[in-house]
Amino acid sequence: EAGVTQSPRYAVLQEGQAVSFWCDPISGHDTLYWYQQPRDQGPQLLVYFRDEAVIDNSQLPSDRFSAVRPKGTNSTLKIQSAKQGDTATYLCASSLLGINQDTQYFGPGTRLLVL
Amino acid sequence: GDSVTQKQGQVTLSEDDFLFINCTYSTTTYPTLFWYVQYPGQGPQLLLKVTTANNKGISRGFEATYDKGTTSFHLQKASVQESDSAVYFCALVDPNTGNYKYVFGAGTRLKVIA
Numbered sequence: 137e138a139g140v141t142q143s144p145r146y147a148v149l150q151e152g153q154a155v156s157f158w159c160d161p162i163s164g165h166d167t168l169y170w171y172q173q174p175r176d177q178g179p180q181l182l183v184y185f186r187d188e189a190v191i192d193n194s195q196l197p198s199d200r201f202s203a204v205r206p207k208g209t210n211s212t213l214k215i216q217s218a219k220q221g222d223t224a225t226y227l228c229a230s231s232l233l234g235i236n237q238d239t240q241y242f243g244p245g246t247r248l249l250v251l
Numbered sequence: 252g253d254s255v256t257q258k259q260g261q262v263t264l265s266e267d268d269f270l271f272i273n274c275t276y277s278t279t280t281y282p283t284l285f286w287y288v289q290y291p292g293q294g295p296q297l298l299l300k301v302t303t304a305n306n307k308g309i310s311r312g313f314e315a316t317y318d319k320g321t322t323s324f325h326l327q328k329a330s331v332q333e334s335d336s337a338v339y340f341c342a343l344v345d346p347n348t349g350n351y352k353y354v355f356g357a358g359t360r361l362k363v364i365a
Contacts, residue, residue: 140294167351176260178340178355179295192350227294231351238283238344238351242294 140243161230257356270328274341282343
């Protein structure tokens with residue numbers, strides 16, 4: 137089966153510009169996660185969905201970040217006005233409710249550089 | 252809140268050396284514990300998972316034991332290869348919350364010299 141796919145793989149922006157990241161989870165997976173991974177750090181959860189509903193967005197900087205999953209499949213994470221501190225890799229992961237629902241499958245990530 | 256600590260930022264070994272990567276955790280319950288491995292340009296991928304029910308995980312020559320007494324989950328491998336060079340993350344999830352949110356450690360970069 138195809139894994140989690142993300143695009144673009146790389147993005148370079150000036151401060152103040154907007155950017156969107158796209159994620160296609162593993163087919164049939166109902167839960168989708170977005171993580172931010174700063175250089176040389178572990179992934180940190182931003183937001184996650186079950187189907188189209190946001191379950192937890194408490195770590196999402198709501199003034200500039202937004203995430204949607206309108207049909208419960210693909211998802212988009214958007215940064216409205218990027219800052220240098222947003223430089224990181226943005227990872228998408230998915231999982232399936234059931235016996236192994238605690239196992240997440242990660243995409244390759246989008247590496248963002250904000251100048 | 253829950254936390255995971257990996258004290259070693261980088262480990263450098265020669266091929267066939269023994270690997271030991273330290274991981275300790277802090278929670279109010281008994282979590283499910285994971286080791287993920289991340290190769291350059293890729294997302295993390297599951298290496299092994301251990302619950303309170305099974306205590307020890309083994310995968311691809313790696314093993315980790317769930318030690319409730321010392322709240323540790325160290326990763327070991329008897330003989331590393333150059334292809335094992337990657338970043339290793341320890342993580343936990345609290346199965347009692349029902350939300351399956353991962354808490355990751357900072358990661359340990361393993362470099363194996365041929």
